[in-house]
Amino acid sequence: MRPTAKDLAEAAGVSLATVDRVLNERPNVSPKAVRKVAEAIERIGFVRNPAAVALARNKTYSFRFVLPTSGDQYLAELIARAGEAKEILRADSTDVEIAQIPMNDPHHVAKYLSAIGADTLDGVAVMAPESPQVRDALLRLVERDVKVVQFLSGQERLERADYVGIDNFAAGATAGKIAGRFIGNRPGKIMVVAETMMALDSIQRRLGFDSIINAQFPHLHPLPSLETYADANRADLIIRRTLQHNPDTVAVYVLSSEARVPLSAVWSAQGSRPLTVVAHERTPFSEQALMDERIDAVIAQDPGHAVRSALRIMRARADHRELLASQERIRIEVLLKENL
Amino acid sequence: MRPTAKDLAEAAGVSLATVDRVLNERPNVSPKAVRKVAEAIERIGFVRNPAAVALARNKTYSFRFVLPTSGDQYLAELIARAGEAKEILRADSTDVEIAQIPMNDPHHVAKYLSAIGADTLDGVAVMAPESPQVRDALLRLVERDVKVVQFLSGQERLERADYVGIDNFAAGATAGKIAGRFIGNRPGKIMVVAETMMALDSIQRRLGFDSIINAQFPHLHPLPSLETYADANRADLIIRRTLQHNPDTVAVYVLSSEARVPLSAVWSAQGSRPLTVVAHERTPFSEQALMDERIDAVIAQDPGHAVRSALRIMRARADHRELLASQERIRIEVLLKENL
DNA sequence: CTTGCATTGAGGTGCGCACCTCAATATGAC
């Protein structure tokens, strides 16, 4: 039979009340008592029954995803996965909210975050672009004892918060390696397109990409990053112009999560030129384009995994539990037509 | 406040006892009562509290991984991950056992499985090569109400059991695509090495590999599969001979999970010839070889994910619960030096 | 020795549900 708290009390030679005090780190316990209980835990192999704990605490957790309002298919995917998790976690007494706020004004984001307290929420997973204001607001959230997860976003990593997402430098490097090897030994230029280069993740991907191309594929030359600002007309214009000025373009790398706008522009402008195309994130669009062989490879991070990981982390932090780090590392996936 | 079973009874206009009968599918309940309760569940949004259920049932689950005795690093990795899961699940009243038995004699495996009953175990995850005897033993296990997971192994999929692992045809196709595109337009032969081609997964990978090479890379010619039987001397011999007879070999594809023996043989025999190398599974060996650029790409399935998925599935089946299918699909990962 | 404070023990309650028993009522066959 598995030992209970009662067995533990007996083994430690103390009362149940003291065991409770030690296990839940309540005040007014002598170091001696703590030692006795700790030793007994080791000796008899006591493990708290999480079901009984959950039942007795009878606490409902509430977590919130704070996502941008503007986005395309990848954002939709994230919201869908978060919605799934919300339904599933209903059973486990955890509320999952999905909020969308405009991210263009850092002050507004910071203000939004300031309104959150430990009484409102146990944890937040925030996907917001890098800015000192937001960074500061997140730090203050942590101090108010709200668990914070930096979610797929380009913040400098906060010491006291967890990060869920891929290493964007490595993701860029992976894109570079795939692009370089897929192109073969044909020399030429690589067009690099982003929604904006203001975001930290874009910068890191670009750096990773360039480092590999420069080191391993000297016959290839990445062009300066084009910024679409998620505007189809602008994208059409600058991409068409770039392709005209660089007839020796052999590949396109789209380093933002939303590839639909830039790639539609590329395809309408490319003529009959065969281009190697690498993009980020699995979406209905990129999936279809892989199937049609209009994209050669997609570098992706699984949004479902990201959502679940963020929730597991917030839950573990709220319970002061450790978690299995290896399970929470989001993989940099390489998607081809063949392994969809 | 979240509705409890008591609230549900009230809302349905029945007693707690009847609610209990309906929820736990006990006998002697009228269809009318079932309908009333089901309707009330919908209406008030009742969800069973899993913590309370677990506590009241006070059941300990026990699951077992049945793995081969012989193997190399990938097997070690699996065992390590299963051990991790065992420790973590101790808290949740679930015993995880890790058994290793010789897999060469199907009768022996079948006999081993026959000794398992629902009184011994709630579920088993079996990694055994295809054979009618084992297949039959698994079916009889299912009939004895033991939950069965076909674990990373080449069984034909049983209808009444779950499968955890990748689609091996697709994995082979992915390897083919990566190899083909990495090689470039240089024509030549591809050496294909396996531990044995008796296993279904080897056959499927080979088929997937060939289908892509033939369809998309007609200038490349895969050689007949070499079988090492996990014997270093034999591997050395046949690989050396094959390389001698085929000086135009441009690539090597190792389709077994354990690549150390065959690749060591390749490297000792290849001379200064530059070969594109694709292998399967992440192990300390393949990881190091990726870093050293002696392997170009590894097609992998995450053993930690596989172990956890098998356990989640067995647990869900034991509780007659549904599970989130998308979370259980094991991805075909493409590992490069850059995204390790 | 007294006072004050820190520490401990004993005991109770409740979390939401599963599982059990026994009596009461409904339903159908005849």
Place this chain on the structure above:
DNA sequence: GTCATATTGAGGTGCGCACCTCAATGCAAG
């Protein structure tokens, strides 16, 4: 109508723990 059987209700117990109260003991300073 009677009987047998199917269905229902009432009520209790226990799962392992958190959280609370109150009294009892220890210890040190004065």
